[in-house]
Amino acid sequence: MTDLTVGGGDGDPEVDTDWGEPGLSPAERVFGWSTLEVLTPAAGDPAKPVGAIPGTAHADVQLRFAVGTPWRDLERVVRDHLDAQGLSMVDVDVLQAVPATRLSPDDPWVRWAVDSLRHTTGKEPAVLLSCSQQDSQQHLLGSVAREGLRIMAGLFWDLGEHPPGVDR
Structure with a gap:
């Protein structure tokens, strides 16, 4: 992840370098x-x-x-x-908890999808471990939406033309 750039494109919000855990990118x-x-x-x-x-x-x-x-x-x-911390008077109620999710980057389907994305975009994809906890409609920039549509069209095209040799 240290090689990934967050923001920096036209219309992207400024990245707050003081937010989050010190020492991390x-x-x-x-x-x-x-x-x-x-x-x-x-x-x-x-x-x-x-x-x-x-x-x-x-x-x-x-x-x-x-x-x-x-x-x-x-x-x-x-x-x-x-x-x-001496705060025993504070009540804690966990209303909902679900595990974080991820798919191994070495999974054959992940490798196949990465090849498709590379072919469609001409860029080297950055594979992040999957997370199903974020709403898909949050923080979506127009440029990201356009590229995402292009990527998914290429992914589905490749799935129809050259499906991976994996039994699922």
């Missing part, structure tokens, strides 16, 4: 590292604000994690961390 931070995102913070009663420290607070967070994270033990891991 922007590509490693985006594609290969766990992130915790606060989705909905709330404190006190928004309908009746007061100029004091609220007695309650709530936050829905999302953990995007890499393969190898002990996701089945997530509630215990978070609970242990909060307790160690």
Whole structure:
């Protein structure tokens, strides 16, 4: 991943070099590292604000994690961390947890698809371990959508013309 460039094209958003784990490249931070995102913070009663420290607070967070994270033990891991920080009064409820996914880059179908993408684009594809946790409609630039359509047309063309010799 260190060889991948994130952003830098016409119309691409600026990459925040201060975001994420220090010492990692922007590509490693985006594609290969766990992130915790606060989705909905709330404190006190928004309908009746007061100029004091609220007695309650709530936050829905999302953990995007890499393969190898002990996701089945997530509630215990978070609970242990909060307790160690003196925050035993914080409740933790894991509402949904699913494993991170990946397909081996050495899989025959992956190698076949990489050859097709290379043929279609004239570029060397960057194979990232698969992740099914990101919504396909987020952060899609027009240039990426156009290239993606071209890539997939070539992939399906090659599948029809030269299918891999793999039993599936």
